[in-house]
Amino acid sequence: KTKIEEKIVTTEYPWIVNHDHSKQTEIADWLTLEIQDFVHYISPSKEEIKARNITISKLRQAVKSLWPDADLHVFGSYATDLYLPGSDIDCVVNSTNCDKQNTSSLYKLAKHLKDEHIATEIEVISKTRVPIIKFVEVESRIHIDVSFERTNGLEAAKLIRDWLDTTPGLRELVLIVKQFLHSRRLNNVHTGGLGGFSIICLVYSYLHMHPRIITNEIDPVENLGVLLIDFFELYGKNFGYDDVAISMTDGMPSYLNKYDWRDIHPMRNPFSLAIQDPGDKTNNISRGSFNIRDIKKAFAGAFDLLTNRCFELDGATLSERKGKSVLGNCIKYKGKERDFTDE
Amino acid sequence: SQCPHKWKRVYCTLCNSKRHARDRCPSIWRVYLIKEDKENKNKNFNNNKKQIPFDKIYCYNCGSQGHFGDDCDQRRSSRVPNDDGSAFSGDNLPAKLKKDYYN
Ligand SMILES: [Zn+2]
Ligand SMILES: [Zn+2]
Structure with a gap:
């Protein structure tokens, strides 16, 4: 009986299987180790990376055979290794003539991919600001979005890769926050949620302004647990969304008073997240996240869940702690089981 | 209440x-797990003078530079109370820097 119960419990937090940190003296260290295990758990295996690369090169060949002057590139979370299992791959087709963003080209490529037996479940979405075709790649079953004649996604991916190289802890915290928002359906920009780039900017600015980090006192990777709680505290409880905007000028994160950022005025709703586009100071990259009230509430809730869990486990005996998860109080992983091997 | x-x-x-x-x-x-500060040990004979990076300190409450949000003297922007103090406070600086910060 106990075995069955255990299996049910641990499937919601699969990253703790065979990784027990309940004997850590500090709960913050326990949480840090769990975050590292979680990131390890959801990171793609060698086979998944290989399957993805094969899929992309197949697609690229198909695009080039249809249009010799065009090329296909990956941007978004796959280009920065910040994707969750099962995420769509975002691609863009760019051509020297810059003439592929029209309805007939979209249908032409869709038909070509179908004829080549690369794509199934194809949708052409041409009447939006950013026309795309969506499909499932036949062999890998990966969902793919292709947009046309755009370079800003590629530039953003390059910038984010630079940030990841220079900001220890950024990747881990971004993946945790993404999974957290994903499980609460607050990560979809079409429904007012927080998009991937906005999440990265929030975590990046946070890590570059944290008192213990700017004084070079701590290694962020060894302090992911307390840093995660401090993050939820900042953006769930204390940040002045009405008055403060986030800026990334020259890669240096800072806050500024919204009053001084003239381009976002007049503001329809002052209680909103405003993040200055690192590539265009007049553009607010999070203007679509109109549901910031729920996002803030969710962050505050995560702070309460995690700290309550810390208080509870702090007072518990070693045997009561065994097999428990700290992180699992705010993050669940649902989905097909993944191989979890130590490498 | x-x-x-x-x-x-x-x-x-x-x-x-x-x-x-x-x-x-x-x-x-x-x-926080504080770094084994090799730099500091090497600097010991160098007077061990750590400076507060005021240029990296920003206020989550009013957006200005030079103080943390907990220490802001403007009206609180967030409607959630902050009774216990947060990470973004001068109190969360190492002891040696705290004095300089509050001066
Ligand atoms: Zn202030
Ligand atoms: Zn106390």
């Missing part, structure tokens, strides 16, 4: 705060 009978005196023996009881003390989880 105005009822005087419900009001109980709380006191934290961990951090001497009167805002929470010991079993809900932020110091239970707000624990």
Whole structure:
């Protein structure tokens, strides 16, 4: 009986299987180790990376055979290794003539991919600001979005890769926050949620302004647990969304008073997240996240869940702690089981 | 919430705060693993003078540079209370820098 119960419990937090940190003296260290295990758990295996690369090169060949002057590139979370299992791959087709963003080209490529037996479940979405075709790649079953004649996604991916190289802890915290928002359906920009780039900017600015980090006192990777709680505290409880905007000028994160950022005025709703586009100071990259009230509430809730869990486990005996998860109080992983091997 | 009978005196023996009881003390989880500071050890003979990076300190409450949000003298922007203090406070600086910060 106990075995069955255990299996049910641990499937919601699969990253703790065979990784027990309940004997850590500090709960913050326990949480840090769990975050590292979680990131390890959801990171793609060698086979998944290989399957993805094969899929992309197949697609690229198909695009080039249809249009010799065009090329296909990956941007978004796959280009920065910040994707969750099962995420769509975002691609863009760019051509020297810059003439592929029209309805007939979209249908032409869709038909070509179908004829080549690369794509199934194809949708052409041409009447939006950013026309795309969506499909499932036949062999890998990966969902793919292709947009046309755009370079800003590629530039953003390059910038984010630079940030990841220079900001220890950024990747881990971004993946945790993404999974957290994903499980609460607050990560979809079409429904007012927080998009991937906005999440990265929030975590990046946070890590570059944290008192213990700017004084070079701590290694962020060894302090992911307390840093995660401090993050939820900042953006769930204390940040002045009405008055403060986030800026990334020259890669240096800072806050500024919204009053001084003239381009976002007049503001329809002052209680909103405003993040200055690192590539265009007049553009607010999070203007679509109109549901910031729920996002803030969710962050505050995560702070309460995690700290309550810390208080509870702090007072518990070693045997009561065994097999428990700290992180699992705010993050669940649902989905097909993944191989979890130590490498 | 105005009822005087419900009001109980709380006191934290961990951090001497009167805002929470010991079993809900932020110091239970707000624990940082401080670097074995090789730099500092090397600098010991170099007077060990660490400077506060005021250029990297920004206020989450008003957006200005030079102070943390907890220490802002403007009206609080967020409607969620901050009774126990947060990470973004001069109190979360190493002891040596705290004096310089509050001066
Ligand atoms: Zn206390
Ligand atoms: Zn201030």
